[in-house]
Structure formats: C-alpha cells, structure tokens
Amino acid sequence: MSAYLLDRANGATMLTIPVGHTLAGLRDVLGEIAELSAVLATQGTSALAVDTGETLPVSAPDQVRSAASSPAAPPSIHYRGGTARDDDGLFWEINGTEGDIRVSGPTGHTQMVQLSLKGARGDEKAFRPLEISASYRSGWPADVEPGNVARVYARMARDLREGTRTAPSFDDAVAVHRVIAAIERAAESGSRTRGEILARRGRLRSIRRAVLRQSSSFG
Template identity: 30%
Template structure:
C-alpha cells in the first residue's frame, strides 16, 4: 500500500516543535513519510527539506504546500493564532489535517474549523498525544475492566517548571491572546489525558489566577509582562459513578511533575510522571512517561513504561500517527479529532 505523504507547515529545523517531535515520530510510523515542508523563510525551508531527504519539497507559501500533489496530510505546527488561516485552505483542498493543540484561539474558532472539516468530508485530527502513553492506556483498561470498582475520588496536581526567566522564543506564551498559556496548553492536554484515562470525566467549574506578572528574557535584562494565568484549579465529575475530583495546575515548579490518585470502592490507582531529563518542557503530562501502581485488596501491582528508543518528545506522537494511519486506512476512529478538541475548548471555558 502506498505511503501517505505528510506536509509540515512550521518546519523550522532549529526551534520548531515539528522537528523535535513530529519528524522522528513520522519516521517511526509505517506507511508515512514527510514529502514537503513550509516555513516563512526560503533559507530555512530549503535547509529543512535538505535535512529530510532529496525528494522532499520546500515552500515559503503554505498554500503551495497544501496544493502539492505529494501531500496527503497537512501538519499544522505553528502558533495558534495562525491555525485557522492555514487549516482552512488544507480542508478546502480536500487534505487530511493534523493540528497541534489548541485547535483555535477560542471555542468559536475551533468549532468553525471542526464544522469546516465535516463539510469538506475530510478527517481533522488534533495533537492530543498524551493518549499514547502506554501506562495511561494500561490503567485505562484496568479501570474499564472494573479493577477499582465504582470510582469515588480523583486528586491531580500538575506543574511546569516555567520560572522567572523565559526564552525569547517562548515569551509569546505569556500573552493571553496567544492561546498558548498554562491553562490552554498544559491544562488542555491534561484534561484530555484524564478524560482518556477516565471516560466520561467532565469539568464542573474552576478558577484561574495570575501570580507571576513579570518575566525576564533569559540571558538579558529585558522584562516582559504576563497576562495569561499561571495557576488554575478545576472540579471534575467522574462519569456516571457519581464520584468527584479536583485538579490543581500551575507554572513555576523547579520539580515539575504530574501526580494522579484515583480511588475506587475496591482499589486505588497512583500514577506519576517520570522526569525524562534534558529539556524541562518534556516534564509536561502529554510528553513525560507515566509510571505508578494499582492497589486492590491489599495487593499492589507496579505499572511501568516499556523500553522505547524514540526521543521522549516523539514517543506519544508516534502512537498518535499510528492510530491516524489506521483510521485513514481502515475507517476506524482511534486518533483524537477536531471534535475532541472542541470538547476540551468547552471544558476550558468552564474554568476561565
């Protein structure tokens, strides 16, 4: 069966997330290959293409990439405010789309994109890669099999290590209009992961706060003002069980991690992220590997991730791509979609 070609919009080989996570994940996925790249600068686009192979096309106009006959799937890996103007031409051209989360700057924009994908008759996929974590999926199966019994209570704390200094490349995330702050990126990925772990989980309400209002650009004395909340809490309901839970999510933790405790009438699940080392961004719950244990009837069973030779940032993304290919080939619905993105956008609205 012929390979599916992926065109990457936002393929900066120096600072782009696409090269860090998506390129190795695509290379590890049977039935996929990168066939075209696009960046705003010719020199960067040419270099990205050269690093990926002599037959990879390059573009400075993303619409030209969308129209490239070698491109079947368009990956959108740019800042959120640009998503709509780049996704729409891809949908209109009948191309399948994988967008990084968040899908849009707000729920209205995300809903419009989901509706446009439906009208175009193509698949819109969203980058909720946390669903690919092997321990999260093992725990999901155990919960589904009734190992914990009726679910009673959930406690979650999740932190990132963003402190008083921030890189110039990431300073834009401090602006609430970027839709790329703690609530949107960290919170959105976490809430989707928890909804995957515990089907039927729903946000009831929440509250946000902005505590650190100024940051310094790393390596300089330049200060920038933050307008995006750096802390939030949320109350959740655990599906049909009647159980409830709470989330506390924040920035500025030098020992950043995610800890999940789920109590049922018959047992308890304890999960935590494992520090992968290196880039502090990899400690976020959609990337850091989970480990933990399940305790039932006084007997504890450890849950540990299997060996994986891929870079940490690419592991869960590779699972997302494997599911995406299966969905396109077999008509299944295993990869997260634009509809899933709209659902999380709506849950974030209940927290704001």
Template identity: 35%
Template sequence: MGARERTIGVGIVGLSATGGWGAGAHVPALSAAGGFELRGLVGGSTTSARAASEVHGVPAYRSVERLAQAEDIDLVVVTVKTPRHRELVLPALAAGRPVFCEWPLAVDLGEAEEIASAARAVPTFVGLQGRSSPTFRWLAGLVSDGYVGEVLSATVSSTVTEWGGPVAQRMLYTLDRTLGATMLGIAFGHAIDAASMVVGDLQDVVATTAVRHPHVRLGGGDRLVPMTADDQIAVSGRLPNGAILSAHQRGGTAAGSSFSMVIDGTAGTLEVTAPDHPHVVPVLVRGARRGEPLTTLTRPDDPYRHLAQTPIHSLVHAYAGIGHTLRGGPRTVPDFAHAVRRHRLLDAITRSAETGRRIDL
C-alpha cells in the same frame, strides 16, 4: 500496492531547517511510524522555506493552498504557533485535504468551532498525543475493566517551570492570555485530556485561577516582561458516575515540572506519575487492590517500545493511528470535534473563574 499498504504523502506547515517541534518531533515520528513520506513543506518565509527544503530534501510551497492542492500530498500537518492555526488550517480543509493540527487547535472556543465546522467530511486529527499514549490507553482499560472498582475520585496535579520562569523571545506569545497558547491551553489541556480518557469527561466545573507571576524574566537577563496568562488553575467537578475530579495546574515552579494522578475506587487505587508532561516522557504506574500495598504495574508491550524513553513515543503512536484511519481503519486519534469539546472545557473554566459560578458542560 493496496489501499491499506499505500504510502501517505505528508506536507508540513512550519517545518524549519534549524529545529522546532516540526523538525525535531514530527519528521522523526512519521518516519518511525512507517507508511508515511515527507513530500513538501511551507516555511515561515521564503528564505526559511528554501533552507528547510535543502535540509529535508522536499519541495517548499509558497502557500498552504498550493501544498494542499499538490497531487502527491495526502495529509497536511500544521505545527506552527496557535494564533496562526486558523489561517493555515482552513485553506487545507477547503482543498479537501486531511489535516493533523497541533494542540491547541485555536485561540478560543469560537475559533475552534469555526475550524471544526469547516472540516465537514474531511478527516481531521488534533495533537492531543496523550490519547495515543499506550500507557494511558492501558490505564483507561484498567479502569473500565474494574481494577479500582467504581471510581470514587480522581486527583490530578501538574506543574511546569514555564509561565513563571524565564521565557525565550520566541515564546513571548505564550504569556498573552488572548492568544490561546497559555498554560491553560497547553499544559493543563494536555494533562486533563489524558486524565479524561481514563476516568471520563467532567460534567460540570468550578474553577479558581490567578496570575501569580505578573512579570517574568526574558531569557537569562534581568529584563522583566508582563504576563497575563494564568499560572495557577484549580478545578473541580463531577464525573459521569458521580465521582469527583480535582485538578491543580501550577506554573513557574521552583522545583521543576511533574505530573501525578491518583484514582481511588471501591476496590483499589491507581497512582500515575511522570517527571514532566505525561504525553512526552515515560509514565510510572503503581496500583493496589484494597488491603494491598502499592506496587509498580507493567503495561503490555507495544511495537514502538524502543522509542519509549523519547519525547516522540506518543506522537509515533498518533501517526500510526492516523495512517490506520486514512487507509480505511477505525479512528483512534482525536479529531477536531474532540478538540472543540476540550476547548469548551477550557472556556467553562475561564467563565467559572471570572464569575465564581459552577458551569455545566
């Protein structure tokens, strides 16, 4: 078997026997992408690791170090809570193993820079799956090919029921603004990254944020728990060509989750909508050239079209891209250096909201 056809052995950190993003998304995604084989795992405890080993039929390792040093492991995938990313990613990098880590990469910019620096020449990949979405790649091509002409403005609206709605016990850490897994990092981070792939990165930013739900309900009961993570984030700034991007991320919305992006240009308009996070649900695209009504546009087909209605569709494309890179092809999946750039934007938003100043990026 040649280098381009070889099977890539995968070890997942945080793989459970009872569900979660690792078992529910990563395992089926790497299987659907083809060319990957699950060969090991690290659990949250000895008991959970043993149970996961029995369910998934692969060895459970006592530590990330041992997993990364195993001869048949070619890629370490980290799917645990954000506050633990640093302690688990660094040993895998030290062993020289390529790492695919879920987003957010770190709890803050400084930690993200440390992790990226440790990668050196080791291939890395970060779970900003919107960049692997065939729809958003197609949108980026439409804009770069001049469908809307010169971009004049882009408006992004993203709403989620989390960060204001009832929270499960296991998700309490997402309410703490110091732990990195906040609405700013997760919901806004994914939304703005996908939008940036289409229209370009913000060159500066001015932001207003607020905590409008200082207490949220725990589970379905009446007990209230404190929340320090922002649930309102309003951002504006200039794009590379001078166009204006404005974005509003809202949490705890009574009407449910949604996403929309409108791109206006000198020659046309694109309107992008989704009923939830755009990297995990189908996205509707409508467009109009100047003087014409908006009509639904159909993107080109893709090899995983049978998964288009599933939450793992973009993740399957990410794994396909990772496999292509590890077999010697060009990179299509963002790496840790890209994650640092995105963390730099989130840091600038926080600083702008605190100081009331526009921050250059």
C-alpha cells in the same frame, strides 16, 4: 519562558497548553466532564523572558484549580506554575472501589515526559509498579515526544485501513477546548459552569474520586 507565553491575550498559556493536553488524557480515561467550578490566578506578576532578556508583566494564569463532576468520577485539578522540587511534578491519583492507580511524571507537560504507572489493590498498603504491555514500548522511538507522535500516527493509519475510530479526532480537540472555555467562564463568573453534556454514561462507575495535581514550567 518566552515573551509570547506571558500574555494571556496570545492564547498560549499554562491552561491552554499543558493543562489542555492533560485534560485530553483525563477525558480519555474518565469520560466527559459535565460541569465544573474553577479559579484562575496569576501569582507571579512579572517574569524574565528568555528570548528577549527583558523582565515583562505577566497576565497569563499560573494557578489553575477546578472541581468538576462527571458520570465516572468527580475530578479535582490543581495546576501551578514553576518547577517541582522532586521527580513528581505530575501527580494523578484515581481512587476506585477495588484499588487505586497513580500516574506520575517529572513535570505537568504530560505529553512530553516519561510517565510512571503504579497501583494498589484491596488491602495493599503501598503502591507498586504496574506492568505495561510491550506493544506500547517496542517498535517506537525511545524519546517520549516522537514516540507519542508515532503511536498516534499509527492509530490514524490503522483507522483509515480498517474503518475504525481509535485515534484522537478534531471532535476530541473541540471537546477539550470546550472544557478549557468552561474553566475560563467559571473562573470569571465565580459560579459553576456546564462543560460537556455528551457524557459516556456507565463508563468507570466504580471510580469514587480522581485527584490531579501538577507542576508546569509555565509561570
């Protein structure tokens, strides 16, 4: 990784970039986070900066662990630096009263990789691929990153035409950064910290537990 990403003071870390993007998705699916506890650690104290060729000290955390509470489910998150040994660098499982959903991908950069969606209901013993509407696939760039940007722009344009609010907003970005700040405060203090208080009560109450484990190329 580049030298800029190694220094926590620069603000560009595993927590603020890949974890931040994934927190945005987690909030969209499960709702707001009310409070949390967290641990941040830097296991690798030095790394090769690919842009300078130097081995430099690392102060950015390469381990992020958090246990949170929300009206919908109590999510637990473990994000680690490095690369996965298989294609499941991302593993996100949501356990509900009627079944389970699993989202997976090759790395923890959720915003940059092709995700796989599987599910199981009732007494089913194995996960099976879930059908995704063609509207999410056809008519968009095939590559993940431009495709994601194009879909967001299309939602923004539709909101402007129709007066709706379906696209992510600055308010959503602020809410994600409040959670990031709460993770940092909880890790520093060693105590449980309030994250967001504007919980969308009543949403997805049937979900019992959400577990998110990810690997990122950071660290």
